[in-house]
Amino acid sequence: MAALWVGNRGTVKDYPGFHPSQDAEAIRKAIRGIGTDEKTLISILTERSNAQRQLIAKEYQAAYEKELKDDLKGDLSGHLEHLMVALVTPPALFDAKQLKKSMKGTGTDEDALIEILASRTSRQMKEVSQTYLTVYKKSLGDAISSETSGDFQKALLILADGRRDESLKVDEHLAKKDAQILYNAGENKWGTDEDKFTEILCLRSFPQLKLTFDEYKNISQKDIEDSIKGELSGHFEDLLLAIVRCARNTPAFLAERLHGALKGAGTDEFTLNRIMVSRSEIDLLDIRTEFKKLCGYSLYSAIKSDTSGDYEITLVKICGGDD
Incomplete structure (x- = not known):
């Protein structure tokens, strides 16, 4: 299943010459010593892919009869602890936990x-x-x-439910039809037919939606975002805008979220950790590019100026470089 969670635009890759038992032993020593050797923990966990970290956790459990994540929790604290535990969590479980936490x-x-x-x-x-x-x-x-x-x-x-179509084929006729349905459900109607927005935006593939948005602009002379802002409200509006942004450019949407997490007073570590860890093997390189476009400065420099200590070192290693 790991293939679902690995793209070709990640910053973290499989480590060549990987020895899970050696890594498990090095981590155990780093935790067991007098005072924790964070440098060793960070260098191992940020330089292995998630699939490799799972193998280390398995070896660790077999050799020491302890869960790696529990030992990390017992030995670290604060944001660094959350980040390191996130790194050793399988991606689907990580998302499940984040969803649970958000509710x-x-x-x-x-x-x-x-x-x-x-x-x-x-x-x-x-x-x-x-x-x-x-x-x-x-x-x-x-x-x-x-x-x-x-x-x-x-x-x-x-x-x-994961009901969105994932085919990469686009249907021009359907795009025209959907665009007209959206126009009739919103701009062209007294009151709004929310269900039509939900059906089209939650079920059509991202490439199909992009084409639909172009057709929508032809029909209504407006961007779909502007219509959504004018017709809908609250969290429903926020969700549909997020879907439109992801359909157009998911890395740009996530770069915007990172910008929000890193700006102003106080850092939103919950969001920062989630995006850095969950996208590190999928599209973090593209997110970095979009972040620079959006902010004029690099994600790397934003992390450096906004975080500190071992937490900063770990994030910067996941980030992978400066732009």
Whole structure:
């Protein structure tokens, strides 16, 4: 299943000459010594792919009868701990945990929910949903249903089910038809037919949506974003805008999220860790490019000026370079 989570624009690759048992031993020494040897932990965990880290965790468990993640938790603290634990978590489980966390307690972190559900592929979401059910003994759909409502909920449930078409073929006739449906459901109508927006934006493939948005502009003389902002509101509006941005350019959407996490007072480490770890083997190189375009400075420099210590060192290694 790992192939679902590996693209060709990542910053982290398989480590050549990989020896999981040697790595497990080195990590054990780094943790067991007097004071933790963070440098060793960081250099091993940031220079192995997630698939390799899973093998290290297996070896670690076999050799020391302890879970690597538990030992990391016991030995590290704060943001560094969260980041290192994220690195040794399988991708589908990591997303499941993030979704769980975003719906925990009072109030829901809608932005995190939207970011994950809008940017993952259908096949990824199917695996996340399966993992969620296995780990929490409750379906992701039920969790979303109990935390959200209305059109926002309806759209999230379709995305959580992984029902988006993933074929790369585009159908020009369908794009024209969908564009007209969207126009009739919004700009061209008194009141808005939200279901039509949900169906098209949550079920059509990203390449198909791009073509639909071009057709939409021809028909209405407006960008689909402007129509969504004019016709819809609240978290439902936020979700559909996120889908449009992901359909147009997922790395640009995630670069924007990183910019938000790194600007102003205080850093949003929750978002920073999630995007850096979850995209490090998929498209972090493209996210870096988009970040530079958006901000005028590199992601690398933003991380350096906004974080510190071993946490900074780890993020910078995942980032992979300056632009």
